Amino acid sequence: MSPNSKTILPEKNQVRKKRKKQGMWSQAVVRLFHDKLGMVGLIGILALVLISVCAPLIAPFSPTEMDLKFINAAPSLAHPFGTDALGRDILSRLIYGGRYSLAVGFLASVVGQFAALILGMIAGYAGGKVDNAIMRTMDVIMSIPATMISIIVAMTFGTKNFIGTIVALGLGGIAGGVRMCRGLVLTVRQEEYLRAAQAINCSTPRILFRHVFPNIISVMIIGMATGIGNMIMVAAGLSVIGLGIQPPAPEWGAMLSAGRDYITHYPHLVIFPGLVIFICVFFFNLLGDGLRDAIDPKLRK
């Protein structure tokens, strides 16, 4: 708003100011706070994050401390979730493991969506040959199941590699994200404000980041939030087949896959890590749904 309009139209300006207080994001936050399930998800995730950040204060034992007198002990008062094959307290390992799993899920989702955003914006805005080249590549990637792409990339980076796992997971779901982002850019391209920006000779980066980006970011955020839960699940799956973060680290999937060998006699080694993954993914899905309804009420059905 230019300073001129303030002096000429004071009344209208006041009305506008009131409206401005309810920007798109603050409205979305208000809607999210009214969404019970979304709030359950948000609070649950915050609690999980808090628990893993304060792990040393909360965990009753060290995640690496072995107590050979209590190997594969069933859940008891001292060890609420029992101990594993090396006598380590499962509850403490799960608390520390949140650090790996949450970080991997969050970073992988962010990396994937960010890469998809850049590629999708380029494809959608440039059009023509660039668009064709990017989208045909995505078609090829899409013809390989996402889990498989993650597996191949994880192999390329070698196992036991934190960053490699994140990139592998992020790349797995990239094709869908690029496709969605490109579609959004194509609709935004038809809008008049974009023609106006082009008409006043805005530079391409400016158009992309000041005009296109704010209009597609909300959908990408929704994709990111729902992606985190999925990434945590796929990361655990990678650990099960021996890729991704490996057993000495207390990652949830790695704990679960290490427990598989003892499933016949000590099912608690498998039950508790899986339960924690399930609860965590559930919270992220609730939050993702809540966010979608909050950011884009039109989608609500």
Next chain:
Amino acid sequence: MLRYVLQRLLMTIFVIIAAAILIFTVMYFVPGDPAKIILGPEATAADLADVRHQLGIDRPFLVQLGSFMYNTFIKFDMGTSWFRNTSVFGGMLERIPRTFLLGFLSIVLTSLVGIPMGVNAATHHRKWQDKGVISFAMVFMSVPEFWVALLFIIFFSLRLNILPSFGIGSWKNYVLPILSGALAGIGGIARYTRSCVLEVVHADYITTARAKGVMERKVIYQHMLPNALIPVLTNVGTSFTRCIGGTIVMEKIFSFPGVGLYLSDAIASRDYPVIRGCVIVIAAFTAILMLLVDLSYGYVDPRIKAQYVKQSTKKGKIKNVA
């Protein structure tokens, strides 16, 4: 319509070939010397060079890629497994039907349960049926497949001892993998079906049908579903491909000798020809499946056919004018 089919067919062939090039290139850059993997850490330099020559990996990249493509697509020879000393193609032929059957049965189960659930939720919008289906879907979408599989093993195989937990032999071996594979998919399909049906529930032609006095059952089955279920069809197709990808973990857990277990064993032992073969076969399979879905989509939805006819006549007109 023929042009549409041909175009999609060409695209599919391109995708399969590109996927093969992609996987070969990626595997080429995977760190580690294949000769060392085969011979172990104590091999002499002469032996290593010998094996490298045998495998043909001392040649330049493009030559290797060329001969790989020639062997795979012209001679249908995907090489020999380094550790099993059997042909990869033969190994595939033996395993593909099992994995396919597993994926097919679990997607059938998913659709048979998920689609009616979604339709039921949508036709009872905001009633208890709807809420029940939504909560059910939410929970089952969040359950990790492999965890459910392990819980099933603990319960049905170890406690009740009624179903086998590994191997293959009788129909019983299929029950647990199919159940655990389907469970996660049911939630997704039910949710998707629900939102698709809800989109047409308030369409004008539904109101018209009701106003004409068409029976409610007929409104749902003849007016609502044919329109609503078209996008669901695509979704079933894509879930099938996801299912095939998901079998890698599932087959590992149930020791089910399909393509997935072949692949994960090959990854563990770094058996490159097998890994390549598995990826190409799965990619080709996925691409062909997507082709079929797209074609059936064009067949079922007259709007797509019409769109295509219009486009070609438009182009013709422009040419005539020019």
